[in-house]
Amino acid sequence: MAEITTIARPYAKAAFDFAIENNAVDSWAEMLNFAAMVSENETIKPLLAGGLASNKLAELFIGVCGEQVNEQGQNLLKVMAENGRLEVLPAVAQQFVELCNEWAKEIEATVVSAVELTSEQQQDISVSLEKRLARKVKLNCSIDASLVAGVIITAGDLVIDGSVRGKISRLSDTLQS
Structure with a gap:
């Protein structure tokens, strides 16, 4: 994973x-997202790993992308094809979004809860994270009943585990040591 990130950066x-x-x-975000989806297509994926000449691969890939990718985007795809890096397009698109969020002082936070959160609870979490991270926060909420109660919040490198499952796990680790 780290290698792909290093290549894509x-x-x-x-x-x-x-x-x-x-x-x-x-x-550019739209172009990269589209190109990433193309690179993950089951028909295209084997071609990226295959033995096609880089210029043929670039031509084919750009042909598939069509009007969705402008001239500058096509140039990026050609360079990536020449370097055998088209398969890392999903990571490139992801890092592009992260750079955009950093630039816009925004961050996406994932909130996993045992039960569905009310809009008021989501707002409270969002406000608290915005204060802590000094950024605008976009929440992505999901439900995992195995947490028993509480939430797990992930925002970039920050992980806050306030779930009962996490507390039980930490207690178990403490008792076993």
């Missing part, structure tokens, strides 16, 4: 810098 950074310079962050 320079491409995402280059695309992001170009998008910022040209005031085209949203269109």
Whole structure:
């Protein structure tokens, strides 16, 4: 995983810098997301790992993407194809979004709870995280009944485990040591 991230980072950074310079962050995010979906297609995926010449692969990939990718996006895809890196497009798209969020001072937080949270609870969590992280927070909520009660919040590198399952696990670890 770290290797893919390391490979994807320079491409995402280059695309992001170009998008910022040209005031085209949203269109680049859409292009990269679309190209990432194409690269994950079951028909395309084997071609990325296969022995096609890089120029043929780039031509094929750009042909599949069609009008969804502009000339500059096509240039990025050509460079990635030449370097045999088209298969990391999903990671490039993900890192591009992370760079956009960093630039916009936004962060996505995942909240997993034992029961569905009310809008008031979601708002309270969002406000608390915004204060703690000094960023605008976008919540993605899901339910996992195995937590018993409480929530697990993940925002970037921050993980807050306030679930009963987590507390029981920590108590068990303490008792066993």
